[in-house]
Amino acid sequence: MSKLPDGRYVDDAPYDPEISIQTLERADMDASNMVLVWRKFRKHKLALVSGLFLLIAYFLIPFAGFIAPYTPNERHSDHLYAPPQSVNWFHEGKFIGPFVYPITSEADLETFQWVFTADETRPMPLEFFCEGGTYNLAGFIKTNRHLFCAPEGATVFLWGSDRLGRDVFSRVSYGAQLSLTVGLIGITVSFTLGITFGSIAGYFGGRIDWVINRVIEILRSLPELPLWLALSAAVPSNWGPVAVFFIISVILGILDWPGLARAVRAKFLSLREEEYVRAAEMMGASSGRVIRKHLLPNFMSHLIASASLSIPAMILGETALSFLGLGLRAPAVSWGVMLNDAQNLASIEIYPWTAIPMLPIIIVVLAFNFLGDGLRDSLDPYTS
């Protein structure tokens, strides 16, 4: 700072009037959208952990049979309603690795309940990579290897067993296969419909927009649960479990698309006003090209976020339907089907572990919500 005679202050630091137009102003923004979104998403710890958890969960789906010690419909007629067993490591102060105590059941003739007693003198170590019931690994490799199973003469019911003596833990693992994928199939259907109709309405406007909007409003005004019920009741009862599963996911998707179509339409309307879209139109780009090259990529990330927020709704939908006995049917195993067994208040009071399938539902739905939140916050990396 130097002072001029007339009382002015002037900075003395060297100043370069020709600031080069060759230098980048924001070198940190010189990256693709994916990279920028990832950089921002990484700071969202909860969303990151949730995303990782879901990734692992979906990765493990094909290996559910390998992780479960039993097959889903394997019955242990002398262990009905067995309570959860613990896996121990030390027996009388001595380390012998993971083992269980064998349990025996006995009918209590006064209350007509099964009473289980563990024989705490005989630790029986778990077996690993052992042979058990046959299942299809990843759907097509027939095998009977399991990650762990109970030794001969003992059982391993980590989360207890149900009314028919089936292992709840094994059934929860198998149930994940259907419960988690129902959301994916549903969202595919809903996406296809939602994006198609939403983008047509948003891009072309006018009469088409009016018609699509009215259809959306009509669909949204139908009461959801009775409609689900009616649609699933229409599924023929002689269809196999896989067909029923598929049709249920499609039903969920068909009822979900109007919300998505609205979001897509709104986003389209705002993106259409962006000058790069106008510029492309003035260059002579066709509507198809404008939608594909400019509009869709720019809101793909918004779609992913809204998908991660609507998958939990689908999972809950499947659970609700199956819980009411109108969704998937035995012998298919899903979390909703399992909860169907827990409808009876008395059974929850006496055998609380039959309600355990609620836990994975809660955790998965929460994880999706956290993930969706994190994604939504990091979607627009360009605002500072």
Added chain:
Amino acid sequence: MTPLLAVKDLSVGFGKGAAVVRNVSFEVHPGETLALVGESGSGKTVTCRAILRILPKIAQIRTGRVLLNTPEGVVELSTIGDRKLRKIRGDQVAMIFQEPMRSLSPLHRIGNQVGEVLYLHEGASEKQARRAVLETFEQVGFPNPERTYRSYPFELSGGMQQRAMIAMAMIAKPDLLIADEPTTALDVTTQAQVLGLIKDLQRDTGMAMILVTHDLGVVANMADKVVVMHKGRVMESGDAEPVLRAPAHAYTQQLFNAAPTIPAMPQPAPALVGDDLILQLKSVAKTYALRASSMFKPDVLIHAVRGVDLNLPRGKTLAIVGESGSGKTTVARIALGAEPPDPGGEVLFCATPQSEAIAVHGMSKIARRAFQRQAQMVFQDPYSSLSPRMRVQEAMTEPLEIHNIGSRSDQKEKAARLLRQVGLSPDMLLRFPHAFSGGQRQRLSIARALMLEPSLLVCDEPTSALDVSVQEQILTLLENIRDEMNLSYLFISHDLAVVARIADEVAVMRQGLVVEQAPPDTLFYNPKHPYTKALIAAQPTPDIDRPIDLKLVAQGAGDPDTWPEEFRFDKTKMPTLTQLEPGHKVRCYV
């Protein structure tokens, strides 16, 4: 004399980053106006927000003190408790923000919002507050204070909203007013009136003011003292007169040279001649139907453009100047075929001197694609005119891809060549647009528009989102390109001074009509129409000897029915555009 406000060695930073305001010091004395001048990113807004501690959460004041001289003695604003600071905000120090629409609550009546300060600071009763508010409304020039008291913000125009904001800031009779770009979002005539108002109020109440602005013209009209900031540092500070007469720092000098001005001694220019017209607009009008509020009422018709005839000779620049809502952008969109004109209007385009003129509206698909190659557009907002997903190369080659021109390597080569032509380096092809500054991005969009080798370029306010020094560079670039490639420009702007240097002919628009048309120098030498006179008078120039003439502004800026008899027009009756001298047309009854 103790200063009213003293900022000493202030440094502010965001998060862990380097400071964005570094060692800024200045003093404001009672009754004085200090202008904080700088371009975007200079830290001027952060500085004035730091005074009242209304910075974003992640910002911290790193060093420095802010001292305010209050009746109870000197208070250090940077350290006092929140409760005490709240007592000072709005009462002793008030603030006006840039966007009046966003600073007023849409759910409350104007009167109640303005009166709130009195409830908070003086515990006024409703009756007292009402009286004080009405008085202030009268002072800030509302024609009908009672009605304004009851209106909601959306019922007022931008200029009136800013008046309401000023009333809100003034009502508690603050000692210091901080005005953060109070007129940047307003039209130039409204700006002149609001500046005049602030000046009057200041004279009447004797308050001091910190005026944040990027416009040296505003400074020359308002300030007693100037602080010029650049990249968070003070470049030059001192009394306004010596700084404006003889800038000592190179940066101030540069700002001065870049500021567009209306020539002080204009000479009449010869009429623009040219029989080889590239673009002809013949009685182009555009009416929009606004859905009526009730189904029993007919739709409301908005006449955006009401019959415009313009001719653009090849190789020349025709500028359309007007305030927001004058219909200038609609004319540009119609000229490019993006919208059809009302029946009866016609746009003719003639690609080469030999070819026949074709009607832009009513072309076949093939003719349309050919037209799109010939006529391109440069947009206003450099931040939204490039898709954030596309690398520069993809964005540049897209027009060629659409029209299937050349092989991939040809396209890339051409993109590199054009980048060099607009002053950028070809190795920027692989970058993403968000890494660039506003000026660089505007260069990119100009280069993209040139990819198809058009003969006509429509520039829709290409510099109004840019800093003054960058604006200057972009205008020079546009001029060079026009001369090198023999382009013709249709140039849309709200700024007469910008247009002055680039245009061969200017059409001044008001309410959908061209009110005066002439080469710029003729227009400045001998403006005939009251609106043109107002526009010229309202233009703030960074020359301390040419203050804004508010009387001229007031005469021409009002509604057309307040104009002198021979210029007056209304919805149905209007004078024709009459040629007064060769190349000078005015809409008046002769």
